[in-house]
Amino acid sequence: MILAQREMLAFAQNEAKVRALEIERLKLLLAKARHERFGQSSERGKLLVEQLELAIEDLEESQAEEEARVEITAPETAKAQRRRQPRGPRKLPDNLPVERIVEPAPCACGKRGSSRLRKLGEVVSKTLECEPRRWKIIERVREKFACRDCEAITEPPAPSHPIPRGFAGPSLLAMILVGKFGDHLPLNRQSAAFAREGVEIEVSTLADWVGGCAAALEPILAELRGHVLAAERLHVDDSVLRKHAERMICMV
Numbered sequence: 001m002i003l004a005q006r007e008m009l010a011f012a013q014n015e016a017k018v019r020a021l022e023i024e025r026l027k028l029l030l031a032k033a034r035h036e037r038f039g040q041s042s043e044r045g046k047l048l049v050e051q052l053e054l055a056i057e058d059l060e061e062s063q064a065e066e067e068a069r070v071e072i073t074a075p076e077t078a079k080a081q082r083r084r085q086p087r088g089p090r091k092l093p094d095n096l097p098v099e100r101i102v103e104p105a106p107c108a109c110g111k112r113g114s115s116r117l118r119k120l121g122e123v124v125s126k127t128l129e130c131e132p133r134r135w136k137i138i139e140r141v142r143e144k145f146a147c148r149d150c151e152a153i154t155e156p157p158a159p160s161h162p163i164p165r166g167f168a169g170p171s172l173l174a175m176i177l178v179g180k181f182g183d184h185l186p187l188n189r190q191s192a193a194f195a196r197e198g199v200e201i202e203v204s205t206l207a208d209w210v211g212g213c214a215a216a217l218e219p220i221l222a223e224l225r226g227h228v229l230a231a232e233r234l235h236v237d238d239s240v241l242r243k244h245a246e247r248m249i250c251m252v
Contacts, residue, residue, distance in 0.1 A: 010073060018066045025059045092128070135199050138169065163212035173213055176206060 108115050144155045162170050179185040187206040194201050228234065 007073070014066055014073075021059050021062055021066065028055055028059065132197070135197065162216055163209065166209070166212060168209050173209055176209060177213055180210060 105119075106117065109117065140159050142156045142158070144153055146153050162168075162173055168176075176187075176190060179190050180187060187203050187210070191201055191203050191206060
């Protein structure tokens with residue numbers, strides 16, 4: 001009875017912590033919603049929203065940690081009083097491959113030990129998994145042939161590269177550009193991540209690749225610029241321009 005009371009007390013304490021975290025999370029969500037509705041559309045407001053999102057993320061992590069600790073210490077009690085189901089992705093692509101793993105079936109009855117078993121059905125539990133990215137080197141072989149009549153050498157034309165005489169492939173270059181400009185991941189962090197995976201690429205090399213991609217994408221950028229400037233009106237965020245103007249005024 002004492003052990004059961006201690007277990008219930010620990011569960012109640014953890015439950016109180018979870019509720020407190022949930023209250024704080026809802027308060028932050030409310031503050032964020034109010035700011036999005038009544039706040040000013042400025043860089044300072046965007047920074048506040050990002051700070052609120054980070055705070056909500058920390059609270060959700062703490063809440064999940066407390067719930068997992070309760071699940072470990074008192075699984076039966078947590079199962080009976082669980083308030084929400086484990087979260088997962090909202091929607092997964094239909095083209096994801098499915099790896100089916102069939103667990104070994106029991107050979108005998110777990111109650112009487114009889115081997116006369118018949119299949120009633122199956123219980124399927126799904127797990128979303130992600131394999132680490134796989135590095136590879138692509139070798140493009142161009143065979144040379146010599147003419148028996150004139151001894152002239154013939155070979156297929158060299159394949160084109162995104163960067164002239166570049167070593168990086170288009171998929172790698174796209175990943176680096178998305179990481180730098182889409183995910184705001186600096187080149188030094190990308191270089192450190194590549195090194196942890198066994199591929200050491202210097203930051204200067206990554207910078208050269210980014211510059212080469214910028215030159216290669218210049219025609220596309222020119223077409224986009226012409227298409228945008230052809231409109232009668234342009235809607236832009238002038239906060240960045242205002243900052244540059246203030247800097248210029250200070251310099252003058």
